[in-house]
Amino acid sequence: MEYLDLSLYEYRKFPLPMRSVGWLGRQFGVQGGVRNLATADMQLLVEASQRLGSVTLGTHECEFCPTSSPFEGNGEYRYYDRNGDVYAAPMMILHYVGQHGYCPPAEFLESLRRVDRLDWDxxxxxxxxxxxxxxxxxxxxxxxxxxxxxxxxxxxxxxxxxxxxxxxxxxxxxxxxxxxxxxxxxxxxxxxxxxxxxxxxxxxxxxxxxxxx
Ligand SMILES: [Zn+2]
Incomplete structure (x- = not known):
């Protein structure tokens, strides 16, 4: 499944509106251009990507790996910003960052600094x-x-x-x-x-x- 970063999430049905991050594929390639994510941002991302939701029976293969041995993923991480936004990224986002030089949008990285300690809303x-x-x-x-x-x-x-x-x-x-x-x-x-x-x-x-x- 491939979606533009920050577009409205529509992969599966979900009770809250969300925005897509890191749903990469061949059509749009490594969105934002291949770069190295700053170590501090990588740590933030890993810390915020702890628990998978929407784990289904099927898996998705990475479209940037060699076809003989592609990385496979299943499920998604959801990130709740204090400001009310929700972002959804595939489990493979950590692989894309680590192996294929993907840098998530700055707006999303900024929101990761606010994901903990949510007020009831x-x-x-x-x-x-x-x-x-x-x-x-x-x-x-x-x-x-x-x-x-x-x-x-x-x-x-x-x-x-x-x-x-x-x-x-x-x-x-x-x-x-x-x-x-x-x-x-x-x-x-x-x-x-x-x-x-x-x-x-x-x-x-x-x-x-x-x-x-
Ligand atoms: Zn890959």
Whole structure:
């Protein structure tokens, strides 16, 4: 999939408007021109690109690698700017930067300096209402499990995740993601009273994927 940097995201359906970054291909090539990304910016990008969402069954091959052994990626990173913007980049963005001289747009790099510590806003409200509403789009609910953790300091996130464990279908499909989200909260000292023993196996599995203190 190839999209122009900063264009409206349209790869998959998503409950929030987002902008595309790093969806590179042959038509537009390495957008912005081949350059070396500054080390500090690379660190910012790596730190902000920790958890994949929208992991699907198919993979995408890098169109700049030798065709005999292309790098393959799956899933996307989402970055929530304090100013209300959301950017979506393919998992392969780190490969494009590291191996093919891709430099993401300056506006996006600037926003990475503001991704942590988000105030509760309409995006959080929307994701929360999706997660706890069984009539909402099922895929949206699975992605909300992942992205709500961006507001981990707010107690509503822990409450919604615990509530979601009562939904058997959600646990069947995304129990590991619920566990990862709970694990991230716990690694930040949130959710200390959670009874881990009583959690469904899939949730425990995800929880174990996250390093806890
Ligand atoms: Zn490549």
């Amino acid at each position: 309409w995006r959080a409200e929307r994701l929360l209402s999706i997660l706890v509403d069984e009539s909402e789009d099922f895929d949206f609910r699975c992605e909300a499990i992942i992205d709500l953790v961006k507001w981990r300091e707010d107690s509503r996130v822990l409450e919604a995740l615990i509530y979601s464990i009562q939904d058997e279908e959600l646990v069947d499909v995304a129990g590991d993601e619920i566990g990862r989200s709970l694990g991230i909260l716990m690694s930040h000292g949130i959710g200390g009273n959670l009874r881990v023993d009583s959690l469904p196996e899939m949730v425990k599995f995800g929880l174990d994927q996250v390093a806890r203190p």
